[in-house]
Amino acid sequence: MTDTVKLGFDALDGLMPMHILVDKNGVIIHAGPTAARLRPDHDLIGMELLEVFECLRPACDGGFSDLRRLTGQRLRLEFRAPPHTRLRGLVHSLDGGQVVLNLSLGYSVVEAVADYALTSRDFSHCDPTVEMLFLIEAKSAALTESKKLNARLDEAREAAQTQAETDALTGLHNRRAMDQLLCDMTKSRRKTEFGLMHLDLDYFKLVNDTHGHAAGDHVLLRVAAILREETRSDDLVARVGGDEFVLIFPDCTDVNLLKAIAARIIARLEEPIAFGSEQCRISASIGTTISSLYSNPDPDRMLSDADTALYKSKNGGRARHTLFEGVFEANAPAAH
Amino acid sequence: MSQKFEDKCVHGLINKSVQGFLISTYGESLWGEISRMADVPERGFESMLSYPDAMTDTVLDAACASIGCARASLMEDIGIFLVTHPDLEAVRRLMRFGGPTFEDFILSLDEVHDRACLAVPDLTLPEITLQETSGGHYVITTQWQVAGAISLVSGVLRAMADDYGALVVLDVGPRLQEGGAIQETLSIFIAEHEFATGRSFLLGESRA
Numbered sequence: 001m002t003d004t005v006k007l008g009f010d011a012l013d014g015l016m017p018m019h020i021l022v023d024k025n026g027v028i029i030h031a032g033p034t035a036a037r038l039r040p041d042h043d044l045i046g047m048e049l050l051e052v053f054e055c056l057r058p059a060c061d062g063g064f065s066d067l068r069r070l071t072g073q074r075l076r077l078e079f080r081a082p083p084h085t086r087l088r089g090l091v092h093s094l095d096g097g098q099v100v101l102n103l104s105l106g107y108s109v110v111e112a113v114a115d116y117a118l119t120s121r122d123f124s125h126c127d128p129t130v131e132m133l134f135l136i137e138a139k140s141a142a143l144t145e146s147k148k149l150n151a152r153l154d155e156a157r158e159a160a161q162t163q164a165e166t167d168a169l170t171g172l173h174n175r176r177a178m179d180q181l182l183c184d185m186t187k188s189r190r191k192t193e194f195g196l197m198h199l200d201l202d203y204f205k206l207v208n209d210t211h212g213h214a215a216g217d218h219v220l221l222r223v224a225a226i227l228r229e230e231t232r233s234d235d236l237v238a239r240v241g242g243d244e245f246v247l248i249f250p251d252c253t254d255v256n257l258l259k260a261i262a263a264r265i266i267a268r269l270e271e272p273i274a275f276g277s278e279q280c281r282i283s284a285s286i287g288t289t290i291s292s293l294y295s296n297p298d299p300d301r302m303l304s305d306a307d308t309a310l311y312k313s314k315n316g317g318r319a320r321h322t323l324f325e326g327v328f329e330a331n332a333p334a335a336h
Numbered sequence: 337m338s339q340k341f342e343d344k345c346v347h348g349l350i351n352k353s354v355q356g357f358l359i360s361t362y363g364e365s366l367w368g369e370i371s372r373m374a375d376v377p378e379r380g381f382e383s384m385l386s387y388p389d390a391m392t393d394t395v396l397d398a399a400c401a402s403i404g405c406a407r408a409s410l411m412e413d414i415g416i417f418l419v420t421h422p423d424l425e426a427v428r429r430l431m432r433f434g435g436p437t438f439e440d441f442i443l444s445l446d447e448v449h450d451r452a453c454l455a456v457p458d459l460t461l462p463e464i465t466l467q468e469t470s471g472g473h474y475v476i477t478t479q480w481q482v483a484g485a486i487s488l489v490s491g492v493l494r495a496m497a498d499d500y501g502a503l504v505v506l507d508v509g510p511r512l513q514e515g516g517a518i519q520e521t522l523s524i525f526i527a528e529h530e531f532a533t534g535r536s537f538l539l540g541e542s543r544a
Contacts, residue, residue, distance in 0.1 A: 113538075137426065138455030
């Protein structure tokens with residue numbers, strides 16, 4: 001065992017391509033091949049080490065004499081001139097007062113390989129920098145793929161949700177979507193006033209019985225189209241039963257307007273619907289209530305009240321609209 | 337050795353590459369036919385999921401039947417596609433991390449499997465063992481659960497030789513089956529290291 005070994009510059013360069021050798025006065029006398037790629041020669045050799053680098057941590061306010069005392073410590077350095085690449089450093093004092101500073105790129109590796117056009121030959125075979133770059137690229141490619149998968153899953157989830165809230169035959173909303181909207185408008189902090197119509201087709205069973213189910217489906221599609229046409233895009237039209245529909249009109253409690261809409265819907269539904277050579281005739285009974293009638297609107301209560309009004313329309317001879325006025329009793333005889 | 341292949345699945349990245357190759361080379365409609373024949377999920381493969389081995393085999397068989405080619409030539413084409421298609425520049429770059437020369441790259445082949453696992457832990461690429469037989473002559477052996485790995489590697493090597501500008505002679509040897517693992521060999525002769533100007537590769541030019 002010897003206490004010292006002789007290392008030539010070629011050995012130093014090979015083992016530590018990013019080292020810098022400094023004389024006892026702190027002047028750079030040699031740079032390893034990769035360190036030399038970071039600065040032009042005249043900005044390195046013959047310069048004072050602390051003119052080229054700033055030692056960020058630990059602070060070296062006392063200059064080179066401070067730095068040489070930091071043997072073995074983790075140093076954070078930065079080039080004083082741009083590009084201000086941050087480096088990891090480790091110093092060791094040599095016999096004769098020389099100091100060797102070994103550098104690594106640390107977290108600036110991605111920027112630095114681009115800034116200085118470094119290649120795999122610039123790193124020692126024992127330095128995992130190239131493997132690290134490989135991993136960074138591979139992980140970022142994998143992450144890109146994962147993000148794409150997430151986006152597609154999100155899309156699929158949204159499609160499934162839409163499907164779960166849609167009536168398969170007519171493409172209108174279903175009861176689930178209606179429940180959700182009523183809940184949002186009455187329970188959430190963003191309470192909204194709204195009008196609620198319960199619509200039941202008249203004579204629909206007759207269409208099914210005389211012309212068959214295909215005709216019935218055809219009529220339902222036509223009804224859906226009319227209901228969509230007669231409402232705004234923000235209104236909700238839901239098919240909640242075979243021939244039952246609920247219409248919700250957010251921000252609309254204008255009784256006269258709702259009456260006019262109901263009348264127009266009934267008029268349009270009464271236009272004969274052609275199915276092949278047959279003409280199908282239906283109409284509709286409608287019951288309406290509005291949220292402003294209630295101090296604390298409750299979806300079940302309002303649906304039930306709209307239903308009460310609807311049955312008043314049915315009992316009144318069908319093909320008409322009734323506004324719930326909070327006066328009928330559940331068992332009240334049909335007033336005519 | 338064979339034991340560990342039994343419960344493995346083929347990673348979506350591999351299946352998606354096969355799908356990408358078939359669509360870009362032969363078109364969507366042929367892919368539609370193949371994917372129906374092989375019962376591939378309707379939206380195609382997802383790169384970050386895994387699929388049963390048998391599905392990959394069925395897709396490859398269906399593709400060979402539709403195109404009218406042998407498994408080996410299909411796999412070789414896929415290998416070339418992976419390295420040369422502009423959309424897959426990331427793959428070429430990751431390959432070039434193997435080393436600064438084509439020979440370094442060849443010498444890094446037995447690390448490919450582990451390197452891939454480091455990036456995507458459940459990605460099981462073919463396991464490659466490398467043997468130098470004489471100067472410039474190498475024999476590699478692949479071990480994988482899908483037949484044709486050696487032709488895939490051979491396609492990749494052909495394209496990578498072009499990328500480095502080297503001239504290489506490749507020769508696929510016989511196939512051995514041992515349990516679930518299929519062993520195949522390839523002999524490589526690097527005739528010239530700098531036969532042509534290769535494509536450039538800088539560590540710091542990734543635009544991922």
